[in-house]
Every structure is written in C-alpha cells, then in structure tokens.
Amino acid sequence: MSESYDVSYPGVRVWCRDESGSSSLVVWRSQWTPEVIRIETPTIYNRTVWTVGQARVLRDVLDAAVRCAGGGSW
Template identity: 95%
Template sequence: MPQRYDVSYPGVRVWCRDESGSSSLVVWRSQWTPEVIRIETPTVFNRTVWTVGQARVLRDVLDAAVRCAGGDAR
C-alpha cells in the first residue's frame, strides 16, 4: 500500500541532489487554488539528479497531489 502524503501547505519535501549537493523540492497545493500543484525547485538550471528511489518518492507525492486536486492519477 502506498504511503499517504499531505500536500496541503506547507507541502511535502522530496529530497534530491543538484549541482550544489544535497537538496530538495517541495510539492504542495493551496486551498485557494486546489487545481494548481506547486513545485518549488532547488535550482534555476534544471540540473537536478534523481536516484530511482528518490524518483519513486516524487512520483508518489505527485500522484497524491493529483488525487487531491480531483484528477485521475492513473
């Protein structure tokens, strides 16, 4: 059974690695704009490197955000 994530503000921090070393991004959705999923990224240059395990966690968090926004995650 997948873990449940609360993506309401302040959201879920997902760990990754970027050019400066260990980093993270945050996935959340606002109660005022529930159809918008917000992802705060650690770098402007989009050079984030994900391990397979980290990518699985990100996928699960994004699936939870889509379900909360009323979309179909599958």
C-alpha cells in the same frame, strides 16, 4: 501499499541532489487554487506550477521510470 502524503501548505519535502549537493523540492497545493499543484525546486527559478492534469502525467512518467529501474515500494 502507497504512503499517504498531505500536500496542503506547507507541503511535502522530497530530497534530491543537484550540482551544489544535497537539496530538496517541495510539493504543495493551495486551498485557494486546488486545481494547481506547486513544486518548488532547487533551481534559480524555484517555483514551478503544474495543473492537476500535468501533475498526473508527471506522476505516470516518474512511475514508469521507477518501474523501469526496478524500484519498488520503499
């Protein structure tokens, strides 16, 4: 069963690593622009904006990568 996440501001922090070590990105949706999903990444240009359609493709690609790597529910 998938976990439910509340992506309303301030969003959900997802931990990752980058060249500087442990890091995270934050995924959130503004109540004023519900059709846009914002992803703040640990890069120098740290705000990426995704349409809902683009986020669906990203989700599907990440799902496929996890399945390919043999990952399941955590």
